[in-house]
Amino acid sequence: MKDFLRDQLLQALAALQRNGSVPDPIPTAFTIERTRSKEHGDFAANAALLMSKPAGMKPRDLAQALVAVLPAAAQVAKVEIAGPGFINFFLSAEAYRAQVRSILELGAAYGRNNAGEGRKAQIEFVSANPTGPLHVGHGRGAAVGDCLARLLQATGWDVTREFYYNDAGQQIANLALSTQARARGIAPGDTGWPEDGYRGDYIADVARAYMAGDTVHADGHDVTGTKDADDLDAIRRFAVAALRREQDLDLRAFAVEFDVYYLESSLYTDGKVEQTVRQLIDAGHTYEQDGALWLKTTDFGDDKDRVMRKAQGGYTYFLPDIAYHVTKWQRGFGRVINEQGADHHSTVMRVRAGLQALGLGIPKGWPEYVLHQMVTVMRGGEEVKLSKRAGSYVTLRDLIDEVGRDATRWFLAARKSDSQLTFDIDVARAQSTDNPVYYVQMAHARICGVNRQMQERGLNYDAANGSARLDRLDTAHEQAVFVALSRFPEVVEVAATNLEPHVIATYLTDLAAAFHGWYNEYHFVIDDTDLRDARLTLAAAVKVVLANGLDLLGVGAPESM
Numbered sequence: 001m002k003d004f005l006r007d008q009l010l011q012a013l014a015a016l017q018r019n020g021s022v023p024d025p026i027p028t029a030f031t032i033e034r035t036r037s038k039e040h041g042d043f044a045a046n047a048a049l050l051m052s053k054p055a056g057m058k059p060r061d062l063a064q065a066l067v068a069v070l071p072a073a074a075q076v077a078k079v080e081i082a083g084p085g086f087i088n089f090f091l092s093a094e095a096y097r098a099q100v101r102s103i104l105e106l107g108a109a110y111g112r113n114n115a116g117e118g119r120k121a122q123i124e125f126v127s128a129n130p131t132g133p134l135h136v137g138h139g140r141g142a143a144v145g146d147c148l149a150r151l152l153q154a155t156g157w158d159v160t161r162e163f164y165y166n167d168a169g170q171q172i173a174n175l176a177l178s179t180q181a182r183a184r185g186i187a188p189g190d191t192g193w194p195e196d197g198y199r200g201d202y203i204a205d206v207a208r209a210y211m212a213g214d215t216v217h218a219d220g221h222d223v224t225g226t227k228d229a230d231d232l233d234a235i236r237r238f239a240v241a242a243l244r245r246e247q248d249l250d251l252r253a254f255a256v257e258f259d260v261y262y263l264e265s266s267l268y269t270d271g272k273v274e275q276t277v278r279q280l281i282d283a284g285h286t287y288e289q290d291g292a293l294w295l296k297t298t299d300f301g302d303d304k305d306r307v308m309r310k311a312q313g314g315y316t317y318f319l320p321d322i323a324y325h326v327t328k329w330q331r332g333f334g335r336v337i338n339e340q341g342a343d344h345h346s347t348v349m350r351v352r353a354g355l356q357a358l359g360l361g362i363p364k365g366w367p368e369y370v371l372h373q374m375v376t377v378m379r380g381g382e383e384v385k386l387s388k389r390a391g392s393y394v395t396l397r398d399l400i401d402e403v404g405r406d407a408t409r410w411f412l413a414a415r416k417s418d419s420q421l422t423f424d425i426d427v428a429r430a431q432s433t434d435n436p437v438y439y440v441q442m443a444h445a446r447i448c449g450v451n452r453q454m455q456e457r458g459l460n461y462d463a464a465n466g467s468a469r470l471d472r473l474d475t476a477h478e479q480a481v482f483v484a485l486s487r488f489p490e491v492v493e494v495a496a497t498n499l500e501p502h503v504i505a506t507y508l509t510d511l512a513a514a515f516h517g518w519y520n521e522y523h524f525v526i527d528d529t530d531l532r533d534a535r536l537t538l539a540a541a542v543k544v545v546l547a548n549g550l551d552l553l554g555v556g557a558p559e560s561m
Contacts, residue, residue: 002043008073009030011070012071026055045086074092075091093471093474096485104540110488111491112155112156112492117156126138131198133396137341141340143501147504172240206243210225210227211227212227213227217241218240250397277293293307295350300357345371371418411428411437414505444550453524470534473535485542505553511549512546
């Protein structure tokens, strides 16, 4: 509807330009927004305010001129000028009825658009070190990242989901030493336990599997335990494979899949890290000091320069990150979004600075970042901190086992990413209106239940008649449902543009509230055939939009609860 009204105003502007009332061209970057009060109509446009100066007219005068030549449209009941020159549109009842028919015609395509025009976008998310089970922070990243991918796909982008495995560095060395200690019968706290060893029970599980000669399959390869507790390299390979496999299973249970798995170790074996270092040196953005190699990140807005290669040897963590992002650029991803924890905030400037220093033509704000805050898990009013298997944190699998996949995904994605999140297990398990995902899913199930009632009573639903008799729906509750349904395409556009999946969850809660209010006030399976068909038609449109919105969150739309 915003697009339609914008086109109406542009046609009016063109008419004024043709008759010489205003000059041509004029900037047309005006906005159309839904009003906060029905007294001011359904939509308000600031076109006259923004175009008045180049048009050489007072805002109200220009508004009056535009309204005078607006094309006639069945969707618009009346137009008023308010305040300094806002143009307020009052939609006709038929405009909302037509939207319902469009919903039923488009089905799963309703709410989607082609803003991305098939351009390539890559979203990197989760990217956990293969050193243990996924924790709830990884879970939030998985939920948000997957929802971002779904939103971009719904708005016309060609999306690639990527997982970056940090399978190199000190953490992997600690994993190998921890597994070796367990294989030798050394437990946490015993003499000989590694200082930075991983203490969770999962390490003991991996060690037992290794010493039993088990085979694990990860990333298309089989790795078999050699049963040799002295072969640290074999232990490392087996442990990494075993934990990658476990993470893959957790993500599968979470309905999250990836198109590409990229290994940090490959950046070293393929020489990409060394190549990046040489390019940065050749570009003149490095210097040596105190035996270390520094990158002049201050040339690109950082508060101080950063060490790339340590004096004692080895690279700091952000150097392979730069090399990795070069591969993304070389693979043709004009848009890259990294969904990561807030603890990665400090790397944003450094990675971007390194990419600018290379002089490869990479845009200044590339890549984009979506950072999520911490998750606190509560049960019975108290914080849950430990998982026996992980040893020191709550795992994603813990949540899935406790409350189910749908509730876990909803709660992890339904709050703004940069806000801290409290995950209340008791609320997520509740089958009541206090549980938002239950509340939304119940709306979908109720509509399916009405359809079953029709079948049980042997009544037929005439969809064509229902579409034709939507004029029978004139109560305040029904009007609230009409308006809520019409907002969905705008909400999807905003959520995708701002990279904010939580906007979808908020919208679905509002739509469910409008439906439940209507459902609780009126009977649907009634003797009045025209009114019954009309209500079932509106309910069918609600069902479509609920399913479409839940799909964007990766949450199911159950037919019964």
